[in-house]
Amino acid sequence: MRRSISDRIEQYLKVLINRSDAQQIEIQRAELAETFSCVPSQVTYVLSTRFNGKDGYITESRRGGKGFVRITHVSTKARDCSHLHEDLQEMIAHMLEDRHMQESEARFIKYLLPALFEDMDEEQQQLVLTSMIKAIVRYNRLQSE
Amino acid sequence: MRRSISDRIEQYLKVLINRSDAQQIEIQRAELAETFSCVPSQVTYVLSTRFNGKDGYITESRRGGKGFVRITHVSTKARDCSHLHEDLQEMIAHMLEDRHMQESEARFIKYLLPALFEDMDEEQQQLVLTSMIKAIVRYNRLQSE
DNA sequence: ATAATAAAGGTCAATAATGGTCAAAGGAGC
DNA sequence: GCTCCTTTGACCATTATTGACCTTTATTAT
Structure with a gap:
């Protein structure tokens, strides 16, 4: 039903997180953008609108070489x-x-x-x-x- | 005289909902308006007069790119x-x-x-x-x- | 060690793509 | 004519997408 690129990125990430052991994944922003054929900043947009603290997610990141974005779903x-x-x-x-x-x-x-x-x-x-x-x-x- | 456009939109949506599995559909307001050759706000009018909570319907929507209107029929x-x-x-x-x-x-x-x-x-x-x-x-x- | 360079990710504002609101005008049936 | 519903459109609000420019970190060259 939900068809925008942002929706699909959200879905993709949530599936990955659910499948993960620790409810936590690490991605490369640029690589994910490439996968969905969008600009990297759109990934940032998805993170800020759908993976913020209010929704029960924590995101951390590091720039530069070997950079990453880590998303954690906080749940017991x-x-x-x-x-x-x-x-x-x-x-x-x-x-x-x-x-x-x-x-x-x-x-x-x-x-x-x-x-x-x-x-x-x-x-x-x-x-x-x-x-x-x-x-x-x-x-x-x-x-x- | 024939039924009004609002009546026909109502009928159309109700058929779609009844045919749906979850008694729920998603539409694009502008597209539906195009189908019935009316202005988009008339769709909003139909929703508010014929698909409100009193009639057993719940409507939700999202604006912006790839926006939608979701209509859910709740049990009688x-x-x-x-x-x-x-x-x-x-x-x-x-x-x-x-x-x-x-x-x-x-x-x-x-x-x-x-x-x-x-x-x-x-x-x-x-x-x-x-x-x-x-x-x-x-x-x-x-x-x- | 230090400086340059490459390789990430971040910010922000402009633009596009939706749906919403509200008040005025139109029209059908008393 | 009066009233109630319908139809319309100008203006508003929200969400998504894009790109130019910025910051941080790792690696390489000197």
């Missing part, structure tokens, strides 16, 4: 979510770490949910949490398409 | 509830205007709610909506301090 190992209803705050923090949620969203939900749950019994809370996980997964899929 | 169950849902959408819109809420938060909630309501009966939905509205009001107050 996914955890078992079977007991979500027991510790809501922890769950949200966890999702935030895993970048299944953005900073601003997390902050919002963090505030919203306790207020929501005030009026709900445990069963209802569990229902809401389960649905929410599903929704977030779907949302995430849409975002990363 | 999710929107067949009380006026509270509409009220909430309106609140979100207002908060966006007043910058008491971020785009990403609003987008997130728009996705979250239908999925959340999928598994809930009307009574539960009402409870959630009421609590959410209360919570948002409080959140709003905190933000504006």
Whole structure:
């Protein structure tokens, strides 16, 4: 669906990162630009718009001979979510770490949910949490398409 | 007289959506306008009058090169509830205007709610909506301090 | 060691390619 | 004529692409 060169570079890099062991890759800017037949500065553009801290990525680089750009996806190992209803705050923090949620969203939900749950019994809370996980997964899929 | 251009655009888009796997399509505004020999803003008009949240549709877009408009049809169950849902959408819109809420938060909630309501009966939905509205009001107050 | 040179990556502003907004004009059915 | 929906267009906002010029680092020549 997403067809611009920037989109394709983004996709390409994210696949590489996901396949990597440490959620980290190193690339050559000029080489990548060559691969996608674009100017090197477009790679910089993609990095700054799609791999910034807000999106859960850290980029470092070195100029000159043997230069490189390193991209790291900061995330912790996914955890078992079977007991979500027991510790809501922890769950949200966890999702935030895993970048299944953005900073601003997390902050919002963090505030919203306790207020929501005030009026709900445990069963209802569990229902809401389960649905929410599903929704977030779907949302995430849409975002990363 | 024959149906209006807006009607025909609506029909066209709905057929495309129904035929799609994920009840979701992406179009180019200018291209669609060209197809129907109208100005691009008429497409925007159709989207806002026939594909808004009230009708069970979510639209997202991106400007600039290789921009697009994405239309998603959300399930009927999710929107067949009380006026509270509409009220909430309106609140979100207002908060966006007043910058008491971020785009990403609003987008997130728009996705979250239908999925959340999928598994809930009307009574539960009402409870959630009421609590959410209360919570948002409080959140709003905190933000504006 | 130092100076020159080559080999990276970075910045920034101009331009192009989209979609959005809003208010005014048009038109069909009372 | 009045009202509501539609149609239009001028102007706006956002995102992508490109290229000239700059900075940093490694390598080579003296």
